[in-house]
Amino acid sequence: MELAEIYAAFRRIAPYTHRTPLLTSRLLDRLLGKRLLLKAEHLQKTGSFKARGALSKALTLKGPKGLLAVSSGNHAQGVAYAAQVLGVKALIVMPEEASPLKKAATRAYGAEVYDRGVTVENRERVAQALLEETGYAFIHPFDDPLVVAGQGTAGLEALAQAARLGVFPEAVLVPVGGGGLIAGVATAVKALSPATLVLGVEPEGADDARQSLERGEIVGLPEAPRTRADGVRTLALGRYTFPILRERVDGILTVSEGAILEAERLLFTRTKQVVEPTGALPLAAVLEHGGGLPQTLALLLSGGNRDFSP
């Protein structure tokens, strides 16, 4: 993965994505004793950065009949939106037991949800059979250079926006699931601002990236971890993303469930922004590890898709 690939992805997706704002909050800064730059991907199309990667890949396909993905989360909506942009169908494979709300949200973006007989165990096989049957193009949620390049555009934008504010981010904090977002962001940051640290953030119970970087090989979790941060329940880093993380990520911080909840609450009550638990991971890391972190931090708020409660 080279910087040029991220620039190329940016040129592809720019007409269909938001340049999301880099928010600041004097209230949060004072409360936490830091200078925080919040990259607001909860305000991205489809409510998360996933629209970037899905579009980046989809826009390189030559006349696809449709797009197919396996996801019960934000990637489903990213792919559904990419299909809308291309004017083709989207078919999303989701376990039958996935939440009806998530199915509805995916359908609301015009995708077809395929869930008949689908379980967490058989979903990859079901997808393979559907790919052969339909001739649709598969969009992986993270382990694909074109997807990673798309996610990296969030980092590209954040650096440019920080520069415009006249602020140098000493570290960038990024949620880690399969590693697509942090691989892209780290590529942009290490090329354009090599002195900036790139730190991943995982829930304590889902620390496979931390273990993998420590051991120098991909360590998978035995089963889907229990965490509020449902965007990072991925079992392991990808074969494509892992080497990028080894080369370009400076460390992984883990956070408790309590810190995630408190970070969500702070974003909600202080900045009035709706950020999902996964998107609150970087702020949770500031709450738990703030003392050991540099002063000026860019936090990647990855998404904002959570339910409304009156």
Place this chain on the structure above:
Amino acid sequence: MELAEIYAAFRRIAPYTHRTPLLTSRLLDRLLGKRLLLKAEHLQKTGSFKARGALSKALTLKGPKGLLAVSSGNHAQGVAYAAQVLGVKALIVMPEEASPLKKAATRAYGAEVYDRGVTVENRERVAQALLEETGYAFIHPFDDPLVVAGQGTAGLEALAQAARLGVFPEAVLVPVGGGGLIAGVATAVKALSPATLVLGVEPEGADDARQSLERGEIVGLPEAPRTRADGVRTLALGRYTFPILRERVDGILTVSEGAILEAERLLFTRTKQVVEPTGALPLAAVLEHGGGLPQTLALLLSGGNRDFSP
């Protein structure tokens, strides 16, 4: 109330308030078939427009010993913030049975909460006694020209921001409680953009402004109305605000509790913004009366102070 008074208020408060953004959402526009401009007062200092009016008044006082207000809502925080700016004490009279969360929020802004023996019935008398005892200056939540002028700056900004977008707002929709906000906004709008309608929005069960404008005299509610929109539970318009509404407000729309809830949900899930029920009143009016309303609407999202639920 003249436009010049609003400009003067703007000059006073500008160093201590945010020029809150005028947000747009293509998703909401498509969903509702309108062009909506959302004046984001939930992103104002203290989380509501009340900081404007409190500061506008407080900054005209000559060396006050402290500020005193009667409020269990956003006005309390506005006055607490104004006192911070002036470097004096704030004393807020609140019924004992007011929510502990609201008391804590007011104290968090450095104010003292006075609630010993205070009830909804005796709070004005308690305040009067405290004023004499302390020599503090009283800040009324709405029935004061300097407060109204401060609230009007939100309208001034919204018009300037709409012009910068190249958009002409055919109507401005504003929540109505005591009438301070809409009196100020209507003064700005009718002076600068006379062809723009100014419409108030009230919950169905709290339609005293609608009745008052119909009858041509102030009609009070017999008791505090039950509504999600706790910012407009005021029993009646003020003696100062009522004549301004008569002269400058084109109509009052009422909305159901269901529409308020749905408007909050839309703002939360589609724009990822935390807006309190009162702040959602203008969007609720679009949901219930959209067909009869013009195409391009500025909505005053008055505040965002609501509790977080995980």
